Amino acid sequence: MLILIVDDEETQRKMLQGFLEKQGYKVLTASGGNEALHIFESAPVQLVLIDHRMEDMNGDEVLEKMRAASPLVRAIMITAYGNVTTAVKVMQLGADDFMEKPVDLMELLEKIRGIEQSFDVQAESTIITESLEQAELPISIIGSSTPMQELLSLVYRVAPTEWSALIRGETGTGKELVARLIHLMGLRKNGPFVEVNCAAIPENLFESELFGHEKGAFTGASSRRRGRFELASGGTLFLDEVGELPLQLQAKLLRTLQEKKVTRVGSETDIKVDARVLTATNKDLKQMVAEGTFREDLFFRLNVLELTVPPLRERRDDIMELIEFFLQKYAVKPTSFSNEAMAQLVKYRFPGNVRELEHLIQRLVTLVRGNRIEVSDLPPEIRESRSRGGHLSDRLAEVEKEMLITALEQHNWVQTRAAEALGISERVLRYKMNKAGIKK
Ligand SMILES: Nc1ncnc2c1ncn2[C@@H]1O[C@H](COP(=O)(O)OP(=O)(O)OP(=O)(O)O)[C@@H](O)[C@H]1O
Ligand SMILES: [Mg+2]
Incomplete structure (x- = not known):
């Protein structure tokens, strides 16, 4: 991560720079607002630490200009001790956090790490959201909530690889949509996307459906037919409800994945296939492995990457x-x-x-x-639905979320104060906000 330190006090600049470089960050410095904006134009700065009181320009002004140019930039504003009104203003202006002088270096490091963690999620999910908005991708996915942003950022990382991915999630959460998105964001986007719903195929037709058959291979096989694996060559094969796959076919699927070849029913010859396999399930496959209804080796093969679509x-x-x-x-x-x-x-x-x-x-x-x-x-x-009933943990989470939001609003979203009012540490507050997806 590239950090820009803006401070008109040289000792402070040097001290922060030395510390952050030792932690492995790349650091640029500026001695004032104008210099900072100049650097900002030419370097991919991801985080700025800005002193609020500077001679040529106030920190919030600098930040406002940076935000206008690059809305995704993160900022920590450094204010004089006890200057809370400024701090509130700073947060309203879009600084992600603020610190009082003298800067506690460990606290600074903790804040930077927190920002760093969320940074990738935001950048990656933005790319996907933008691609979807610009109608480059022929599907729409609504997902501004924190859990969905996290999922989209994972999609972004998973898509350009050739690995198998297992998409988990309850019924109707959007598993198929996620599979299509992975395909469209991946290297095989111009190839076919072939779907097989394992729950919808009669057991005796499974093999022919997946691997194809030769003419006369069984009663009713009046002509030769290519299987879905072959049809998906050069593209993606999406096996939906993969937990429904009978054990005997699980072995055949595993062999296909290992050898990248299929054999049509009624044939002796192997046919090369080249399809990326994505799977989805609303079952607990690990549990099925424990019960012996799903092959462990196949599970590991399919589960190289795992995505969970939140309910x-x-x-x-x-x-x-x-x-x-x-x-x-x-x-x-x-x-x-x-x-x-x-x-x-x-x-x-x-x-x-x-x-x-x-x-x-x-x-x-x-x-x-x-x-x-x-x-x-x-x-x-x-x-008639009230939040009554349901799981205890869901109810508790709801109550907690409500309390967090109330405290934050009462304290103008100054986390230190809200945490104090709630009787928890600021770190715990941030953790809980993150988990509950609370953003200002
Ligand atoms: N985030 C979303 N934004 C817009 N539409 C969505 C979203 N998620 C799901 N949908 C829509 O909801 C419906 C169900 O989604 P999808 O078929 O992908 O779910 P699924 O998890 O595969 O369900 P099942 O477990 O029943 O197979 C679809 O019509 C899909 O387009
Ligand atoms: Mg589905």
Whole structure:
């Protein structure tokens, strides 16, 4: 990570630079705002440490200009001791954090590491979000919540490799969408994307479906047929519900993955295949391995990379945007939700995840008389859903999130103060904010 230190005091600059370089960071320095902006134009600076009080320009002014040029830049503002009003302003301006002088170096290092960790996620997920927005990719994925941003950044890293990846997630969370995204972001994007739903194929047809058959190989095989593996050559083979694959075929699949060859049913000759394999499941394959219903060697082969699509109830921040998206897609006339109806939806647990939400919107827009959907239009299970019931841990997480947000708002999002009010350390607060996906 490239860090720019902006401070008009030479000793302070030198001290911070020496310390950070020892920690392995690349560091540039500037003795004032104008010099800083000049450097910023020509170097890919990812983080700036800015002294708030400088002679030629205030730190917040410098930051504002940097943000205008590069919205993703991260910043820690360094303020005089006790200067909290400035600190609040600084946060409002978009500094990610602030520190008071004299700077505690270990604390600084901890803050930088925290920023560093989130940095990649943001950069990587931005690339995907932008590609999707610029309609380069023929699919849409809503995912501004922290868990989805993390998933998208993982997709970005997984896509350009040739490894197999296992996509896990409850029903309707968007596993197939993620598989398509990996394909479209990968090296084989111009090749075919071939899907096999392992739950939908009768057991006796599995082998022929995957590997193909020769004419007369079995009753009903009236002509030669290429299997999905062959069809996916040069592209991606997506095995959905891979947990449903019968044991005997698991062995054949493993052999194909190892040798990159298939044999059509009723044939003796091997055919070379070159397909990247992505799999998805809502089952616990590890558990199945323990129970002996899924081969361990195949599991390791498929699970080189693992992605988990979070259930909708763990990313409620996405619900409103998804509703908007599905309204656009399905409503024939402008339709909106009353605040109460919206609130009820955001609270609901959505056991069927995004698919359930999608179907719900589809139904509502066809049934609603006016152009406003009220609570009374919602199906009873949603109308009556309170956060009551469900798992204890979910309820506790909800209460905790609410308390965190309240404390942060009461203290103008100054984390030190909010943490104090909650009786926890700032580090624990940041950890909990991260986990609950709380952003200002
Ligand atoms: N983040 C998202 N943004 C927009 N649409 C989504 C998103 N996630 C899922 N969908 C939509 O929800 C529906 C279900 O998604 P998908 O089929 O990918 O889920 P799945 O996890 O494969 O489900 P299943 O476990 O039932 O196979 C699809 O119509 C998909 O387009
Ligand atoms: Mg699916």
